[in-house]
Amino acid sequence: MKLIAPNYYTKFKCIADRCKHSCCIGWVIDVDPDTLAYYHSVTGPLGERLKKGIDESGETAHFILGKGERCPFLNKSGLCDLIIGLGEDCLCQICTDHPRYRNFYSDRTEIGLGICCEAAGKLILKQQEKTTLVVLEDDGGVEELEAPDESLLVWREQLMQIVQDRSRSIEKRADVLLQAAEMTIPNRSLAEWADIYLELERLESDWTDRLEELKQTDLSKAPVLDTPEWEIAFEQLLVYFLYRQLPFALDDGEYEARAAFCVLSYRIIRDLCRVHAVLHGSVDLDDLVEISRQYSAEIEYSDENVEALLDALFEE
Known part of the structure; x- marks a missing residue:
């Protein structure tokens, strides 16, 4: 199985607090089961904030948006308190992936960047060379x-x-x-x-x-x-x-x-x-x-x- 992406993909980097339109504002952010289980294990003040900041009453747990539809862990400086307190590996799947998207085929997965993200938009729309597709990973399999x-x-x-x-x-x-x-x-x-x-x-x-x-x-x-x-x-x-x-x-x-x-x-x-x-x-x-x-x-x-x-x- 191969992982394929546009040639600009590996140049992407989140601009975090410099983003004018944070993906941590205005979007309902679901928390996947594995990450939710990890959040349950977090102790101390941040663990208490996690308990109060996640709604688990429905089929899918999600962060409870605050004033201005902000994620409860987006601080006043525009940074994520979860990353600051626990590291980037602590993020739920949606937060880890965004603005990435994937399309699946029988012999490959294609990954890309959505232009709903301003950093991705600048990277894509200001590229001068033609967009080509490159292989990022190849496990050597011979899927048909x-x-x-x-x-x-x-x-x-x-x-x-x-x-x-x-x-x-x-x-x-x-x-x-x-x-x-x-x-x-x-x-x-x-x-x-x-x-x-x-x-x-x-x-x-x-x-x-x-x-x-x-x-x-x-x-x-x-x-x-x-x-x-x-x-x-x-x-x-x-x-x-x-x-x-x-x-x-x-x-x-x-x-x-x-x-x-x-x-x-x-x-x-x-x-x-x-x-x-x-x-x-x-x-x-x-x-x-x-x-x-x-x-x-x-x-x-x-x-x-x-x-x-x-x-x-x-x-x-």
């Missing part, structure tokens, strides 16, 4: 790649090569990708797409504000964002979506729609950047990182939201 997995991986590689063809504009590459997937994006105005996104479950009021701005802003005088810097950043964004989203088609069979979802996501994020330029006078890659972070948190981490958008791709 099953036919559905092989077909998807070959197809995904073809789509990624289309997106990484820098002899074309990124928008042309997106069009070619749609042609290869035999899909089209329904011909809706930005205001109509904004309404669709506004109908979805939302977490941050800032995200709602962005969608309202997308609905109301005239982009006729907005920058096109087609300089080499932006073209490469959008390429990385589209490759990220292909790497992360296409594997779910093995479960739901929505191969073509998920490819189109990747293009739709790129285009909505691009146009949100253009809206930002109109309303604020300029836009840069840090703004792209923040808008992509919001999009990922609001859309990718909600199966219901993704499914609603997949359905919208078939509705005129």
Whole structure:
């Protein structure tokens, strides 16, 4: 069995207290059984805090969020008191993994970084070289790649090569990708797409504000964002979506729609950047990182939201 990741993966490092959008705020954090058993063994003041800070009344134990939906162990300095008191190995599985995600195949596991994390977003979207996949671990086994997995991986590689063809504009590459997937994006105005996104479950009021701005802003005088810097950043964004989203088609069979979802996501994020330029006078890659972070948190981490958008791709 192999462990495979994008070439930027090993460069990732959590920025902890320097993070503007801590993953320890606003998220319900489940505690897995093994970690819960360990927490039960902790004594002293920290052990008492653990007893008071975890709700075990339901099927899955979770930390009890405090004021501002903060994890009870996130201190005023933005650091984790559990890590300070017990070391990094003490964290529950979710805290250890985030922002990592995994997709499983018959002969490999693929791991990646979610752009809902600003540090991961900067690493991915500001990378200049093309994204490639590298083998991080290989136990020497000779597991056979099953036919559905092989077909998807070959197809995904073809789509990624289309997106990484820098002899074309990124928008042309997106069009070619749609042609290869035999899909089209329904011909809706930005205001109509904004309404669709506004109908979805939302977490941050800032995200709602962005969608309202997308609905109301005239982009006729907005920058096109087609300089080499932006073209490469959008390429990385589209490759990220292909790497992360296409594997779910093995479960739901929505191969073509998920490819189109990747293009739709790129285009909505691009146009949100253009809206930002109109309303604020300029836009840069840090703004792209923040808008992509919001999009990922609001859309990718909600199966219901993704499914609603997949359905919208078939509705005129």
